[in-house]
Amino acid sequence: MAALQYVTWQLPMTSELFLQYIFAGLTYGIIYAIVAIGFNIIYNTTGIINFAQGEFVMLGGMIAISLNPLMPLPLAIVLAVLITMMVGALIEIVFIRWLDKPSVLRLIIITIGISILIREAALHIWGEGIRSLPYFIGNEVSSVSILGTRISPQVLWVMGVCTVMVILLSLFFRYTLMGQKMQACAANRTAATLCGINTRNMVTLSFMLSAGIGALAGCVMSPITYTQYDGGTGLAIKGFTVAIMGGLGNSMGAVAAGLLLGLLEAFSVSVLPLAFQDAISISILLVILFVRPHGLFGRRDTAALKEF
Amino acid sequence: MKRFLPLLALLALVISIQLLTQWTGTTYYLTQLTMSGYYAVVIIGLCLLMGYAGQISLGHAGFFAIGGYMSAMLTTRNLISFQNQDWVVLLDKFGLLAARQDLYGEAILAFQPWLAALIAIVLAGTIALIIGIPVLKLKGHYLAMATLGFGIIVYRVFLASEIFGEADGISGVPGFPLLPGVIVTGSFGARVGNYYIAWTLVIVAMVMLINLINSRVGRALRAIHGAEEAANAMGIDTARYKLKTFVLSAVLAAVAGVFLTHYNGGIGPSEAGVMKSVRYVALVAVGGMANLWGALIMGVTLNFLSLRGFFGSYDDAVFGAILIVIMLFAPEGLLRLNLAAKLKKLFSGGSRK
Amino acid sequence: MTILEINNLNKSFGGLQAVQDVGFGVEEHRIKAVIGPNGAGKTTLFNLISGTLPFDSGSVVFKGEELRGLKPYQIAERGMARTYQNIKLFPGMSALENVMVGRHTRSRAGFVAGMLNLPATGREEAEIRGKAMELLGLLEIEHLADIEAGSLAFGQQRAVEFARALAAEPAMLLLDEPAAGLNMNETAEVARLISKIRDLGITVLLVEHDMSLVMDISDEIVVLSFGQKIAEDLPAAIQQNQEVIEIYLGGGDD
Ligand SMILES: Nc1ncnc2c1ncn2[C@@H]1O[C@H](COP(=O)(O)OP(=O)(O)O)[C@@H](O)[C@H]1O
Ligand SMILES: [Mg+2]
Numbered sequence: 001m002a003a004l005q006y007v008t009w010q011l012p013m014t015s016e017l018f019l020q021y022i023f024a025g026l027t028y029g030i031i032y033a034i035v036a037i038g039f040n041i042i043y044n045t046t047g048i049i050n051f052a053q054g055e056f057v058m059l060g061g062m063i064a065i066s067l068n069p070l071m072p073l074p075l076a077i078v079l080a081v082l083i084t085m086m087v088g089a090l091i092e093i094v095f096i097r098w099l100d101k102p103s104v105l106r107l108i109i110i111t112i113g114i115s116i117l118i119r120e121a122a123l124h125i126w127g128e129g130i131r132s133l134p135y136f137i138g139n140e141v142s143s144v145s146i147l148g149t150r151i152s153p154q155v156l157w158v159m160g161v162c163t164v165m166v167i168l169l170s171l172f173f174r175y176t177l178m179g180q181k182m183q184a185c186a187a188n189r190t191a192a193t194l195c196g197i198n199t200r201n202m203v204t205l206s207f208m209l210s211a212g213i214g215a216l217a218g219c220v221m222s223p224i225t226y227t228q229y230d231g232g233t234g235l236a237i238k239g240f241t242v243a244i245m246g247g248l249g250n251s252m253g254a255v256a257a258g259l260l261l262g263l264l265e266a267f268s269v270s271v272l273p274l275a276f277q278d279a280i281s282i283s284i285l286l287v288i289l290f291v292r293p294h295g296l297f298g299r300r301d302t303a304a305l306k307e308f
Numbered sequence: 309m310k311r312f313l314p315l316l317a318l319l320a321l322v323i324s325i326q327l328l329t330q331w332t333g334t335t336y337y338l339t340q341l342t343m344s345g346y347y348a349v350v351i352i353g354l355c356l357l358m359g360y361a362g363q364i365s366l367g368h369a370g371f372f373a374i375g376g377y378m379s380a381m382l383t384t385r386n387l388i389s390f391q392n393q394d395w396v397v398l399l400d401k402f403g404l405l406a407a408r409q410d411l412y413g414e415a416i417l418a419f420q421p422w423l424a425a426l427i428a429i430v431l432a433g434t435i436a437l438i439i440g441i442p443v444l445k446l447k448g449h450y451l452a453m454a455t456l457g458f459g460i461i462v463y464r465v466f467l468a469s470e471i472f473g474e475a476d477g478i479s480g481v482p483g484f485p486l487l488p489g490v491i492v493t494g495s496f497g498a499r500v501g502n503y504y505i506a507w508t509l510v511i512v513a514m515v516m517l518i519n520l521i522n523s524r525v526g527r528a529l530r531a532i533h534g535a536e537e538a539a540n541a542m543g544i545d546t547a548r549y550k551l552k553t554f555v556l557s558a559v560l561a562a563v564a565g566v567f568l569t570h571y572n573g574g575i576g577p578s579e580a581g582v583m584k585s586v587r588y589v590a591l592v593a594v595g596g597m598a599n600l601w602g603a604l605i606m607g608v609t610l611n612f613l614s615l616r617g618f619f620g621s622y623d624d625a626v627f628g629a630i631l632i633v634i635m636l637f638a639p640e641g642l643l644r645l646n647l648a649a650k651l652k653k654l655f656s657g658g659s660r661k
Numbered sequence: 662m663t664i665l666e667i668n669n670l671n672k673s674f675g676g677l678q679a680v681q682d683v684g685f686g687v688e689e690h691r692i693k694a695v696i697g698p699n700g701a702g703k704t705t706l707f708n709l710i711s712g713t714l715p716f717d718s719g720s721v722v723f724k725g726e727e728l729r730g731l732k733p734y735q736i737a738e739r740g741m742a743r744t745y746q747n748i749k750l751f752p753g754m755s756a757l758e759n760v761m762v763g764r765h766t767r768s769r770a771g772f773v774a775g776m777l778n779l780p781a782t783g784r785e786e787a788e789i790r791g792k793a794m795e796l797l798g799l800l801e802i803e804h805l806a807d808i809e810a811g812s813l814a815f816g817q818q819r820a821v822e823f824a825r826a827l828a829a830e831p832a833m834l835l836l837d838e839p840a841a842g843l844n845m846n847e848t849a850e851v852a853r854l855i856s857k858i859r860d861l862g863i864t865v866l867l868v869e870h871d872m873s874l875v876m877d878i879s880d881e882i883v884v885l886s887f888g889q890k891i892a893e894d895l896p897a898a899i900q901q902n903q904e905v906i907e908i909y910l911g912g913g914d915d
Contacts, residue, residue: 523786537713542763543766
């Protein structure tokens with residue numbers, strides 16, 4: 001993924017630069033958190049890690065970019081999110097729903113296959129080129145001054161929209177009937193079924209929801225990170241890293257972990273060549289998997305109750 | 309011995325295909341068959357790990373690439389400008405370096421292919437050992453992600469390292485003289501010979517793996533796959549068996565990487581890519597997971613078609629679709645579908661039961 | 662001579678104390694039974710002894726050696742074999758192959774030998790196969806040798822699991838409810854078999870619900886309730902033990 005362009009490395013660490021790093025880190029961090037929450041939503045209702053999670057983000061961006069010339073930007077984004085949600089639902093209905101007690105290995109391979117198909121479809125539809133949505137306000141060079149440093153307003157859009165999503169999601173799960181039903185599925189599917197909850201529909205819903213938030217993130221980030229057909233894999237790995245760091249299934253943990261990873265990456269730019277940036281998050285992933293598979297914030301014994 | 313009858317059949321098939329191409333003047337097919345053979349070595353090694361020991365690896369292209377890249381780097385890195393330094397002189401004195409001229413007549417002093425291959429394979433095995441110890445403690449999604457992560461790191465390192473040619477990879481890799489007169493090389497005149505070199509390697513690997521799965525170790529691996537806790541309670545050091553299998557399959561991948569790189573005269577970063585790893589997994593899956601013959605047959609067939617450009621620009625998509633369709637409708641693999649079951653009885657040496 | 666010595670063994674799952682200060686010894690060449698209501702901690706005790714679960718405190722000494730920290734396979738190598746309450750055969754492998762896996766600790770061919778299929782490896786394979794067939798014979802299920810383990814009837818699966826454990830020629834055998842789910846004839850068969858195993862010189866530690874079986878064949882009985890040992894005595898004495906009777910009447914078991 002393209003790094004934030006205005007962060008150039010090897011400059012002396014002034015307080016201005018320091019703040020730039022912070023903003024860059026938070027921007028990417030919140031995006032990783034959204035991808036991680038997407039993983040969590042599906043994982044919580046189904047026990048599946050959806051390897052196609054990153055593709056939802058790419059898809060949201062791409063569709064919005066294609067629709068944008070035809071309609072106002074907000075409408076394009078809304079439509080893109082809705083279409084991606086349909087894709088999410090379709091995936092669940094066509095590939096997952098009717099499987100009878102599939103093994104983990106089978107699910108891993110199926111979702112990997114799905115991610116490849118989406119990516120290849122995107123390649124054939126949109127080509128290899130790098131695309132992007134226009135800046136929501138102003139353009140590449142417009143900036144606002146915050147704490148004495150100048151940043152692009154789009155950064156604020158990303159952070160704002162993602163933060164609102166996180167808040168709405170947690171309200172949704174806590175206070176709406178639908179959200180509570182999904183939680184019930186997560187806690188105990190058999191019991192939920194017995195209580196008259198249609199767990200199958202909850203699963204479909206979880207795919208839609210996680211596709212939707214991914215797509216929206218994909219739209220708001222597109223102007224600064226750009227959108228490319230194969231952008232999903234890297235995002236998925238980082239989102240997964242964050243999900244694991246935060247404790248699989250724990251969305252508040254994901255937010256904290258996402259911001260942490262974003263900041264780590266942003267500051268690593270000043271010591272490591274860009275090409276190795278991905279290697280950092282993957283190394284973190286590996287280390288966490290080995291040392292604390294229940295996450296930085298989770299408790300070992302609650303994690304042990306989950307089946308992998 | 310019954311288990312080797314299918315191998316004799318395979319040998320006969322290999323020879324008849326070569327004769328057929330000779331007769332019909334289509335020896336150019338041998339190039340893709342040679343390459344498919346090398347890829348098949350990766351695939352049957354992964355089959356042992358996935359199908360028999362039950363451990364998924366989404367990073368096997370990484371081991372293939374470590375083998376290929378290391379061998380390529382060591383045999384192409386020109387040491388001529390260091391030729392007066394002590395270590396180069398010492399290496400040369402022990403006959404570990406080879407001098408040659410490249411296409412433009414420039415003098416090149418680099419590692420002997422034998423040594424380079426050895427270093428590459430040992431390195432791949434060592435890396436597999438080191439990362440295998442923590443990685444194989446993981447299960448399910450975690451194992452999948454960890455191996456995928458490993459694969460991506462390997463890919464990034466090759467892509468970002470100047471010494472490995474970055475996005476261009478390494479070209480100009482010399483032939484690999486295995487024995488006097490037997491050289492792994494893509495040069496036109498050596499096409500038939502190289503076809504036989506590749507398929508000898510395939511057959512040797514098949515013999516060893518078929519032996520292995522029919523041995524005490526093979527039984528232990530299948531036991532681990534079926535019920536790990538009970539296997540451990542029966543005295544099987546499950547962690548150790550998984551690790552050894554992982555290293556063995558990594559070494560097979562690296563060997564294939566070395567050979568194919570010398571055959572192609574080069575290697576590029578796409579060989580280390582995630583899509584390659586996924587493709588290997590797909591081919592093991594179509595072959596029926598715990599089925600060496602299935603993995604071999606499907607691996608060679610589909611790779612051959614892919615290399616011939618049969619799938620056009622839908623190459624990756626085809627393998628993605630294969631993955632999904634197989635896992636949805638025939639998780640036991642295509643060859644497990646009834647019609648093939650009868651055939652399989654005839655060839656029951658390699659597959660289990 | 663005491664072959665297995667358990668002292669002050671403790672194990673808790675979160676807040677639940679599943680095994681609490683349990684201690685007893687098992688004499689060589691005897692059958693010792695562990696009884697107690699469901700949830701008393703019997704299976705957990707077996708898991709602790711066989712190394713499947715680590716214990717919190719206490720000690721398990723087998724043939725004079727402390728087992729703490731050893732992995733299940735290491736304990737198996739030292740001569741302990743077990744069966745499971747809910748049968749754990751290797752699916753996808755034939756009955757014969759399952760039993761052959763049981764020979765693991767008694768054979769040695771490794772990766773290299775296996776790949777090269779050396780003559781010695783071939784001989785060893787033949788020995789393993791022969792021994793496994795012999796055990797299937799002992800349990801009168803030779804005719805099932807080539808049938809996939811998962812597709813066998815319940816009683817047959819139990820028999821295969823038995824044979825698999827015996828294939829290791831263990832010094833000690835842990836049997837977790839070997840008669841569960843069997844009919845009366847089969848249960849009687851199992852009782853005879855366990856006595857026969859003891860006569861072969863194998864020490865047996867047995868968890869069982871079927872009281873008549875336990876009383877028939879055990880040399881000694883330990884009673885667990887809520888993780889604690891409440892009695893240890895000869896079968897006849899246990900039958901008279903007031904506390905035990907109360908537990909079994911009031912415990913709502915069986
Ligand atoms: N792995 C485990 N995690 C949590 N609780 C367990 C576990 N295994 C057993 N228990 C609990 O420990 C208690 C004893 O169980 P168990 O040993 O299976 O009893 P028994 O075999 O005597 O019927 C039960 O309350 C059971 O729920
Ligand atoms: Mg029990």
